[in-house]
Amino acid sequence: MTPAKPILEIQNLRVALPEGGDRPNALDDLTLTVNEGEIVCLVGESGSGKSMAAGAVMRLLPEPHVRVTQGAVRLDGQDITALGQREMRALRGDRLSMIFQEPMTALNPQKTVGWQIDEVLRLHTDLDRRARKARVLEILADVHIPDPASTYNAYPHQMSGGQRQRVMIAMALVLKPRLIIADEPTTALDVTTQKQILKLIKDLQHVHRTGILFITHDFGVVAEIADRIAVLRLGELVEQGPAAQILNAPQHPYTKALIAAVPALTPPPEKPLVDAPVVLEAKSLRKTFAARGGLLSGKRAPVVAVKDLSFQLRRGETLGVVGESGSGKTTVSRIVTRLLESDSGEVLIDGRDLIAASRRELRALRKDIQMVFQDPMASLNPRKRVIDLIAQGPIVHGTPKAEAHARARELLSLVELSPAAADRFPHEFSGGQRQRIGIARAIAMEPRVIVADEPVSALDVSVQAQVLRLLADLRDRLSLSLLFVTHDLRVAAQLCDKVIVMQKGEIVEAGPTSRVFADPQHSYTQSLLASIPGRDWEPPVQALAVK
Template identity: 45%
Template sequence: MTLASDAETTGAEAHPGAGPAPGQPPVLSVEGLSISVRTEAGLKPLVNDLSFTLRRGETLCIAGESGSGKSITALAIMGLLPPPAVRITGGRIRLGETDLTALPEARMRTIRGDRIAMIFQEPMTSLNPVLTIGAQLAEAIRAHEPVSRGAARARALDALRAVRLSQPEHRLNQYPHELSGGMRQRVMIAMALALRPEVLIADEPTTALDVTVQREVLDLLRDLQRDTGTAIILITHDMGVVAEMASRVIVMRHGAMVEQAPVHRLFSRPEAEYTRQLLAAVPRLGQGATREAVADRPVARVEDVVVRFPLKAGLLGRTTHHVHAVEHVSFDIRKGETFALVGESGCGKSTIAKAMVGLVPHEGRIEVAGKVLSDLDGAGRKDLRRHIQMVFQDPMAALDPRMTIGDQIAEPLVIHGIGDTESRSARVADLLARVGLSADQMTRYPHEFSGGQRQRICIARALSLQPDLIIADESVSALDVSVQARVLDLLRTLQREFGVAFLFISHDMAVVENISDRVAVMYLGQIVEMGLRSQVFGNPQHPYTRRLIEAVPVPDPAHVRPPSPRLTGEVPSPVHAVGSGPVRVRLVDIGGGHMVASGDPAPALSAG
């Protein structure tokens, strides 16, 4: 990974809120749109009487929580509502002078992808896993233009260059699973913009991305819009992204528009109470609450831990390379504190968590509740589960869909032989009350709850054994901002009540700054900076830490990001031949326990 030249610095450009020229005719008009789903009880409204316009060169953000009708509106514009259950029950959608709601599917296919295109939230499920990137891009081009395979492939290569994907000639021959999440999203953008559509719909295009990749994608969308004049509908629940990208904002709730305003007015003078609540829930850097000093007694120690995964080759299956996932990492977690591990995907955060609960083999020493993990047999590891629990990113995948939530919260008590049926039921009822749910919900199943409620259930399950340490691995990254705020408040409350320590793993720097006591920043499997929250965020010393903080979207449209060099190329590979490895860093105390890497695994980041 290298830094671009000064000529490519970003952040000083004008805010996109300037919008299109006055009096310009709309390229897209939505008039009184209503969408309903057919149920056994009849039609249930999903979107009700929605109207807005979009002009060339404008970015319209549609914001709101899950279930507000944002994505279903986008699917209606694209003509992708799933028939026959979901259908438009009122209103019209006009692309220029063309009424999209009156077109047959065959005619709509000629428009979809050509005049109007869409970028979906999860690129891996949107790309065909059995076709190369080049084949998929060429297919999209040839579906709308009568060009040869060679010409389509050349156009595909140009599209990948336009989105600044490294080694574009090589990427044409790769499959989606061979690319990172950020690379796949760039491919989706290239595919959407290859035919220069009049309207681009981007549905949560950065939600699952690391903060630095998110910034690159947003910069890319802004640059391409400036070059092509494409009008953009950006659907998001991230109000920082709204502030950075929008010309105009629509706030939706329960299928209805509650407010529409230019971005500066919406943030400075929101009229709707729901808009004010949404803005108040946004985590902001510098607003972390001051915490009392935590106990010095550690509940967990990680000392010089190394995790490497072998890569085999040849007929004999010999190990030729290793993936250096974690390299000589050391830290401790104290009773009642929140210790945060931050960094981009692939830096080793989750691998450390898996090593701490015994899910991956490791070198070095891991001690939890006074017990050294490598010294334990099967029974000892089972007993260790009473002291350390995990809360995962996706609560729906972490819960058994065939078990009631009461049974799932009680299951750890059953496994460890704690209590009888009556006492377990009382314990479950108490835990549900503590996480904001009721005892009469014990007999329900996971699908009957919202995403935020399911995450509360997972937290209750993790607390059932009263552990010393809970590992929260990206536990709020997929939640709406208001739900996220409630879950973070819940974690703080439960920490005060139970004295439990948290290992909080995240790539969201604003969330980390709001909840953590101490922070360790990871890059390429190693810690490059560690210290108190006030030290790491108030006085970041490592260039990678500064880049993570600078990349956080600020929920203020008046904010202008300071110029900073763009990263180009790729992150160095963690794969090394047997007998070799990455440059090892050593942490140096620069005062007050603030540790910074003396050897840099990413020398390119230090340049400039």
């Protein structure tokens, strides 16, 4: 490769956090270069300061609380930390642009897509209206928007998430910037869409020779797209180098541990479980969401979330429910716990029907089927102490308070939290610790089945591995059955004995995980598996064994 020209040079950058934060500097002594036509992935867990790096380059830090105290950021050799607000504004969008994580919030809902891309041109070029429109249509075609002319007049909410992200990319590219900063641009997207967007970014970057600083936490995505990788931990750069080297032969222990925590794509071998009794059985469940029409808004067509769904879960078994957003997998988890009423069908727990249960019977039945939620912050009442959160269920079901509290303290050690945690409030814990509290709360009821709805998707990859290991461990020790809802096929491969693949409310494929992953029958399953980012890359160190 010919020595490429550096576009972005970050030198000894230090970003100070306000006093009283968990550390003095968000970024400490960061030196990083992005060359022409190169994709540099900045990888790190939450709190590593990776988004701060983007903010520092774009000069979008929440100043004066968080500010650059040392170092230089050079764009094509020009130090931009010294520029004034006005010069910086001229630079943004023109030579330097950014793609955000959530395209819905980054686009103005009040304006058409065409207007918003046009605005970039209006501010930075002298083109007349006709030329601008032609340019907008051209760039929309470049990002493979199906019908640029009609998209020009569409509002953001009329488009899918993937299309919106394409629009964001079009907006970032329209002035042919030298550098694009992409901050987790595919995190909010489904895997199949993610694959398309990653390909798009890579293709466009290849054509325009743009430098891209790609910020992500997902090593699968990194393996897919990176030329070079920089690993950030607590504001410090621990390792950087060519993609192949970091991915396959990481040097720093932190990088090693991070990569080891990436779930491998090899599902567990099939378990002979045929003789274990069926604990949870769903029979032809159906749920339709009637769109609520007001007096004036007229009737809208009802949405079928789940149609004719049946499955069986045996004791000690883990059944994965996988699918993309809108496939109805969350609806399934809410119906079997009866947080949502189904239209028809049966949910049998040890042969007792949960759907037909009366209010009183239901309360007793709830003991047997407990839930672990996606967002550990939202699912723990912020005003309650941990001990009360865990003991609440047993107390409601008649256990004396002292006994329930004693049991709750035992559970804390079972989920590997210190006994001191008991008297604290949820906000004092990290995400992974909160999820442990959520698990302890579910276990406290001594359930037969635990329904886990994306329990690790809000967690960092290393924490994710620990929580998954804890779940698997508890499942085996307490011979629980797990119904595990996830969009992440890597996670499903790690934990689930069987999977059902859902698309638009229907099961398109079901079977033992190893069989489904090795030899998918349905075209949807095939495309899902083909879209797993970094599927060709096998993490070098054997992943921390979950089993």
